[in-house]
Amino acid sequence: MTGNPGPERPMPIGAAAPSGWHPHLWHPTTQVATASPPEQVVRGEGAELITADGRRLIDAIGSWWVTLHGHGEPSIAAAIADQARRLEQVIFADFSHPPAEQLANRLSRLSGLERLFFSDNGSTAVEVALKVAWQWWRNRGSERRQLVAFTGAYHGDTFGAMAVGERSLFTDAFEPLLFDVARVPWPATHWHDAGVEEKEGEALAVLERLLETPTAAVILEPLLQGASGMRMVRESFLQEVERRVRQAGALLIADEVLTGFGRTGELFASRRAGIQPDLMALSKGLTGGFLPMGVTLASEALFQGFVDPDPTRTLYHGHSFTANPLGCAAALASLDLLEGFPERHRGMEARHRPHQERLAAHPGVRQPRLLGGIAAFDLVVESPGYLNPAGKRLQALVRHEGVFLRPLGQVIYLLPPLCIDDDQLERCYRAIAKALDALGAAA
Secondary structure (H helix, E strand, O other), rough: OOOOOOOOOOHHHEEEOOOOOOOOOOOOOOOOOOOOOOOEEEEEOOOEEEEEOOOEEEEEOOOHHHOOOOOOOOHHHHHHHHOOOOOOOOOOOOOOHHHHHHHHHHHHHOOOEEEEEEOOOHHHHHHHHHHHHHHHHHHHHOOOOEEEEEEOOOOOOOOOHHHHOOOOOOOOOHHOOOOEEEOOOOEEEEOOOOOOOHHHHHHHHHHHOOOOEEEEEEEOOOOOEEOOOOOOOOOOHHHHHHHHHHHHHEEEEEEEEOOOOOOOOOOOHHHOOOOOOEEEEHHHHHHHHOOEEEEEOOOOOHHHHHOOOOHHOOOOOOOOOOOOOOHHHHHHHHHHHHHHHHHHHHHHHHHHHHHHHHHOOOEEEEEEEEEEEEEEEEOOOOOOOOOOOOOHHHHHHHHHHOOOOOOOOOEEEOOOOOOOHHHHHHHHHHHHHHHHHEEEOOO
């Protein structure tokens, strides 16, 4: 046999898997050569996870920000089961179904955006928003080609989402494949930040200069950049951003994958900030954390830009599980809880505040900040960054106290399910304070 035989096939991963790791699983954002093997979780109840050995951990980050109301929330589980007995899936290109239509009606009413496009997750919701914004200008015969994003942004791990996100160690390997994006500084602030107005002024000046170039869209995470370290901005800053975007005739995209569904104290961060985007990406808390689903909301004006006998003006985008009926049923049940008991998400900030104020006095804490159900601070370290090990050390210490956190480098944050009770919240902060004392003693 002649010809290039191709690369040598590696040994099966199971043969070389480090001790304690499953031989066939590939965990996200995890380096198995240095990380500890994961614990096995067998059940979730309310704000707690139960491990295979019977330990209970308070899920203080809502399982990567998706578990909104609590694990095993009965009303959502019942809605999914009821829907599964009627219709579990149908192709959405040729058919519609009641749960999708009901969800579209409700999200349109709540967001002020008239059209809804379903996808699978946060990254794809952002991809759809970018494609709609870009093609809408093409359909109009416009040559607007600039996209503007903010430094520190994270919008997902698919290629378009990576391109508009911050370039980092997560994207370095793919740099040649990412399109160019103009960047505006993100004037992140915190309690007692005397320099916030200067930072905001500098950012707005950069935005104004960039918008002198014909711009298709500006994308941002309203009020909070999550993955880059829970970096918060003021409502007034976003209002000034929107004003300049409107003056330039560009579109405004709000990535509310994290901030949507009560996480910032209002149903949407855009509402709390007093802005109205043209496009909004939603996922994570959309189904209460039960099922994967993404949604891109768009204005009627954008939708009409794709209605044309010319087939080239069609938005050719879709997913196999678009508008999955089970996901729609879960989302409707989650909205029932959010709209029926608004005091739960609106009251989270007040519940965090006294704990956060006490913690802010600790010498190991810097830049405390709080927004809705999200409390965050930085550890005092010499070399801040995602790879700083201080957060992992604190994570291990609080885990011994029955609390699960997943710090972002030196950034420690709490983002618990809305069902967390006062005793559980107190335990979270008590565990963090104890860990801070231990880290200080070891320094």
